[in-house]
Amino acid sequence: MKTAAxxxxxYDTNRRERP
Structure with a gap:
């Protein structure tokens, strides 16, 4: 089970990796 954190x-990490 994934928590909101x-x-x-x-999500933040994926966003940072993308240009």
Whole structure:
């Protein structure tokens, strides 16, 4: 089960990796 924090961190990381 993913928590809101996990999703937020993953989303932020993916956004940072993208130009």
């Amino acid at each position: 996990d999703v937020c961190v993953l």
